[in-house]
Amino acid sequence: MNVFVILLRGINVGGHRKVPMTQLRELLSNSGYVNVQTYIQSGNVVLQSPSDSKILKQDLEESILNHFGFEVTILVKTNTELKAIYKACPFQNEEKEKSYFMFLDTSPNTEGLAEVSKLEYIGEKVSITENCIYFFSANGYGRTKFNSNFYERKLKVNATARNYKTMLKLLAMAKETESKL
Template sequence: MKTYIALLRGINVGGEKKVLMAELRDFLTEIGFKNVQTYIQSGNIIFNSEEEEQFKLEEKIRDAILANFGFEVPVLVRTHQELEAIFKNSPFSEEKKKSSYFSLLYNTPNKNLANEASKIEYENEEIIITANCVYFYSAIGYGKTKYNNNFFERKLKVTATARNYKTMVKLLELAAKND
């Protein structure tokens, strides 16, 4: 049985697409996931499953949310090892990494689009675009950055969901306990 982390995009933001984590844990357990845990209200789920195909897990979670809450939500599922590799591969120094963000990509972006987006520079901000993540650092904080999840989705034409350093650390810690 593998440990997975599911990241939901765009729930519980500004009163939109409200999902109660207790309900989410309950119905995911009912549909067969094991050791289901959630972390904060932004849609982070740690669970175990025998299913090997991540797209099937994404589909199952997406369908369950639609059936239980009445709206669609993009769902990204990664194994504990995949998320850990993304975290460890951050190109930033430890100091910058602690203030950085990880915009996890649902699909590999087109190389030309990634190259074009990489050329856009803003003062006190840095981005590195890879096949599965945009690593970005902002000395002025996420609330004031010109780089944000919507920016990356528009420029790369892929769905993405962002998590900060502290959330990534906590998700990896919880996933390690599920292994």
């Protein structure tokens, strides 16, 4: 069994695309996944599965579509991938604690990457890798010019952002789940 962190994008925002976490846990447990846990209402799941990431992603997207009646973009990371993303964060101390991790489902488009790498905005720092955009904004994520939607369009990827505190919680949940193996 492998430990996976599942990140659902764009659910429970402004009363749209509602996915109650109790229903999601029940759906996933009834689908054969083990030690299913959720964290807050923004679509964070930790679970165990014998599947690989691609099969798991397809199965989860299909299950959610069939149960809730709408498509949800899902990003799947192994516990090992999540730890590596966290360790690679280029920010330190207070900047790290106020940073966001924008998880990517594929490597960024090279033309788009060249374009966005030239952009600068006072009080913001960005570092882009093949699987994550590390983002710090002194003014907060809600006020940035360069949010997930911007990067998705420019880099031709699916992305979903999680803040530092959520990242720490997901790492702790994945570690706990891994100890149950």
